[in-house]
Amino acid sequence: QVQLVESGGGLVQAGGSLRLSCVASGRTFSSYYMGWFRQAPGKEREFVASISWSGGSRDYGDSVKGRSTISRDNAKNTVYLQMNSLKVEDTAVYYCAATTRGYIGVRVTTYDYWGQGTQVTVSS
Numbered sequence: 001q002v003q004l005v006e007s008g009g010g011l012v013q014a015g016g017s018l019r020l021s022c023v024a025s026g027r028t029f030s031s032y033y034m035g036w037f038r039q040a041p042g043k044e045r046e047f048v049a050s051i052s053w054s055g056g057s058r059d060y061g062d063s064v065k066g067r068s069t070i071s072r073d074n075a076k077n078t079v080y081l082q083m084n085s086l087k088v089e090d091t092a093v094y095y096c097a098a099t100t101r102g103y104i105g106v107r108v109t110t111y112d113y114w115g116q117g118t119q120v121t122v123s124s
Contacts, residue, residue: 001026001113002024002025002026002028002029002032002098002113003024003025003026003113004022004023004024004025004096004097004098004113004114004115005022005023005115005116006020006021006022006094006095006096006115006116006117006118007020007021007022007023007118008020008021008118009093009094009118009119009120009121010119010120010121011121011122011123012086012120012121012122012123013086013122013123013124014086014087014088014122014123014124015085015086016086016122017082017083017084017085017086018082018083018086018120019080019081019082019083020036020080020081020083020094020096020118020120021078021079021080022034022036022078022079022080022081022096022115023076023077023078024077024078024079024098025077026077029074029077030053030054030074031053031100032053032098032099032100032113033050033051033052033053033098033099033100033101033102033103033104033105034050034051034070034072034079034096034097034098034099035047035048035049035050035051035096035097035098035099035105035110035111036048036049036050036070036079036081036094036095036096036097037094037095037097037108037111038090038092038093038094038095038120039092039093039095039117040089040091040092040093043092045095045108046061046063046092047061047106047107047108048060048061048063048064048068048081048094049061049064049068049070049081050070050104050105050106051070051071051072051079051104052104053074053102055071055072057104058070058104059104059106061106063089063090064083064090067083067084067085067086068081068082068083068084069081069082070082079096081094083120086120086122087122088122088123088124089122090120090122091120091121091122092119092120093117093118093119093120094117094118094119094120095114095115095116095117096114096115097111097112097113097114097115098111098112098113099111099112099113100112
């Protein structure tokens, strides 16, 4: 089992940048594919990005592609989401997730473990 704790959210102006972090407990972090999702009020949870065990494979949701980068540091049990050129529509709670399924997953149901989320608010 793994516990996930996100940080790095906050209030930023449109066009700005944020880096979200997610620290995982446990000794087997490198065996999990990791993902980021987000959920805005009244909307379904949306796929943002995912990364493989080694970091060699990555995928992004269409809404953030070209503006965001997912990365991981297995020595620090941490996955990151660097977001640039932020837009008002990026405002949401961002969740970190982990799966042992061994593939890049874009569906919420792929992931077994979830963090509590961190709020990102982008002002115009």
